[in-house]
Amino acid sequence: MSLHQISSFAAGTWVAPGEGARTIASAITGAPFASAGNTALDVQAMLDYARNTGGPALRKLTFHDRARMLKALAQELSAHKQALYDLSFETGATQKDHLIDIDGGIGTMFVFASKGRREMPDAQVYLDGDIEQLSRNGTFLGQHICTPLQGVAVHINAFNFPVWGMLEKLAPTLLAGVPAIVKPATNSCYVTELAVRIILDSGILPAGALQLVSGGLGDMLDHLSCQDVVSFTGSANTALKLRQTPAILQNSVRFVAEQDSLNASILGRDAEPGTPEFDLFVKEVSREMTTKAGQKCTAIRRIIAPDSQVDAVISALSERLAKITIGDPRAETTRMGALVSNGQKADVLEKANLIGQEAERVYGNPDAFDLHGPETGAFVPPMLFHCADPDKAQRVHDTEAFGPVSTLMGYRDLDHAVALANRGQGSLVTSLITHDTEVARDVVMGAAAYNGRIYINDRNSMAESTGHGSPLPHMVHGGPGRAGGGEEMGGVRGVKHYMQRTAIQGSPRMLSSIGTKWVTGSPEIQGPAHPFTRKFGELQVGETLHTASRVITLEDIEHFANFTGDTFYAHMDEEAAARNPFFPGRVAHGYLLLSFAAGLFVEPNEGPVLANTGLDGLRFMKPVVAGDSIKVRLTVKQKTPRNDDYGEVRWHVSLTNQDDEPVAEYELLTMNAR
Structure with missing residues (x-):
């Protein structure tokens, strides 16, 4: 029986086994089964193809674009699972083992696709943490951001999970916007090769986003730069040798390792x-x-x-x-x-x-x-x-x-x-x-x-x-010391391994432009109509509504207390409230202020606002007493598409009193028709 010829995919071309090829035996019979490897691969051409073709194409996409791409890849692999199962038996794995490797790998891609859409912006810049106020009046601010590395991720995988081992690294890499060169362990590379063929034949990935080395890497690691990443799974001894590659040390190449573990x-x-x-x-x-x-x-x-x-x-x-x-x-x-x-x-x-x-x-x-x-x-x-x-x-x-x-x-x-x-x-x-x-x-x-x-x-x-042995894409997979010190997967944490965190400093206007998220102090945009009458696609980040004022009366406070049952002493007992170090006397309920604020900015007629889905970051800054008035500034802070029918709008809501002093602020979430 002729041996299966396991090819590499290098610089856009399938390359058959050649010089230095190795014979792979079936785990079941011990008989020769396949041939893989070619020492004549042009590794510099592969790196150039990834950096100059794959990287720019991926970076043009938003996180949501890449997440949709991952979902499509997972669906394509799901449609070809049986072929992967049939081939994977030769590694010695049972059908139950296939479910961990093949189905588990596909499931991991689905999770990263979902997290990319739910937890990352429909943008090319990821905002890492909150705004830091670096000046007294808020005209000079700081923001940490993450952007894709402009190199290539070299994935060196172990023999035991030829599909999951590839996909659990590939999913966060592609979501980050970085191209990958995958090098599976030779003993089971024939299963990985089939998975890569399915992915590439689908046409879902841009050219240069994924390449495959079936066999040895040659001197590829000697050509890596500070923009590249090596992600390794295998023995501690091999990891130590790879870490000591001069180019990795000299260029501070990121090295993520998952190695031996005496669990x-x-x-x-x-x-x-x-x-x-x-x-x-x-x-x-x-x-x-x-x-x-x-x-x-x-x-x-x-x-x-x-x-x-x-x-x-x-x-x-x-x-x-x-x-x-x-x-x-x-x-x-x-x-x-x-x-x-x-x-x-x-x-x-x-x-x-x-x-x-x-x-x-x-x-x-x-x-x-x-x-x-x-x-x-x-x-x-x-x-x-x-x-x-x-x-x-x-x-x-x-x-x-x-x-x-x-x-x-x-x-x-x-x-x-x-x-x-x-x-x-x-x-x-x-x-x-x-x-x-x-x-x-x-x-x-x-x-x-x-x-x-x-x-x-x-x-x-x-x-x-x-189960003990099930790493999940939502959680960190890695460990200290002997285990390598790496942290793979872990949801969005895993994506950040392939991105650079940078501290951006500047005015609110500059930070808003870079992060495509409105920052307090940035210019406001006057929309042509009430923002609640405008569809998701029509709204602009920074579009702002300023409302009229409303006076808060003692009757309002007492009616709200009796109607809701919230008769807390700070609202109903003048002497007790005055003894409280936070209040000058009886004060309005915080939730009364929120209710009145909604009454000031809501457009009541049927329109593109479909639902109020939440409220984040609520803070009360100054008590409101009877006789005070409040007014509201409502600003489109961020827009996130959810599907073809609607998207999420995050509004910044600020309440001020008659002296323009901040009373409360929060972020309102609504779903708006597209």
Whole structure:
């Protein structure tokens, strides 16, 4: 059978394997399956193509444009999932594993598409934080902004998730407006290549936005600049070598790493056999040991249980692992497939032997286990070790067997459990199974500094929880120390890795223009009609309405109090109110002022304003007493399209009294027809 030829996509052209190509074996059979790699790739041409063609095209788009693009890509990949499933079996993954890799990757793109539309502006500049007033009268202000880097993101991915590993980096990169060169691990690059072909064939991306290296990168990293980013997933040793590339050091190239992690799971003392938490703990550990044959950066490598529960955990976990059917991942009855290659199998067994020097193997014999697949494949059984003296041990805390291998150890008290977890010297995730809130707080306080994520589960959340090993696009995925120090995904936080934060200083007018968001003190625009009569597309940022005044009477205050039931003493008892250091006597309700303000600026007739959806940043600055008057300034602060029918308008509302002193201010949100 001829080998599958796995190409690269470089500078707009598909390049077949050539000089230096490597043969890739099937994980299931060990037989040659594909060929990939070409040392003749013109890496400088690829970088130039990304920087000069892809980058400018992406930067012309707004965040919303790019978010819509991500959604379209996710839909396109969803339509071709079966082809990805069929090919991915050759990596040793089961159908359940495909759901994590392929469906999980597509789901990640959908999340970033949604966050781009909901949490980022329909603009090319992202405003990071609030305005800083740098002068007494507000004529000189500061604002942090984020803009896309003008280079390329080089993504170096691991073998275990050929689709999710690419898409979880690609989504925030493209949303930021930066082109990417993707380099998957060679052992599973054929799945990534198919996903890239689906993406490129769709025609959704602008030219130069995405390129693919199937095989080695050559000297690409030697050509990177301060505008480029390297995002790496893999071993700590490889990450260290890449970080030391002279160009990366000299040019301060951003280097985001997600690497080795000796993740732990702690069983709380309250979670005894017979409790929902004990059963949950055993289920979680078993799942994390066997999903993707343990080839997950977030898999549980160290199981930490109370000394009194060690035997019970061994018994329950062994019983559950015995039900795992190991074999050909294409078979419906298979629960755990193969490692990605026989080379990986040899590495896992070598690391397991190192762990075995300090711990006893209590379940799983790689030389004798039930196998429902070819003996030539990269199959191993789940292996559970017990370390009787984890304080003296070293290998169990620094050796990661990247397969279905985990070590159980006992703890004396909670401080001991936390100390053992922290011996990993930085983890992507530590999980805690407990129903005791005090235990949860103590573990978080003791272990958070060593973890990128702490996953806590109990009977209340177990039905909906996503699991110890599931990084979610909404949350940071990364960890300190040994785990690499990186922070991938994390919603909009992940997008910022591919942008430059810059402090902009200037007048309100300048900041309004740069951020396309009205800043107090900027010029106001007089619209041709009441702003509530104008459609979303007709309104201009800065368009302002000044209302007439209304006098607040004592009768207004008392009627509002009796009508609403809010008879708080500051509104109804003159002597009590006068004793309050904040009030001169009886004052108007804050909510009365808001109601009267609406009465001053609202246009009552049917029109393009569809709904009032919220109010942000409300502040009361000066009390209003009977006899005072209020007037309102209503300004279009920001416009955000939501769909083809309507968009969100953010209005700045300020209330002043008869002396033009600020009384209250807030931001009103409305949905306006387009």
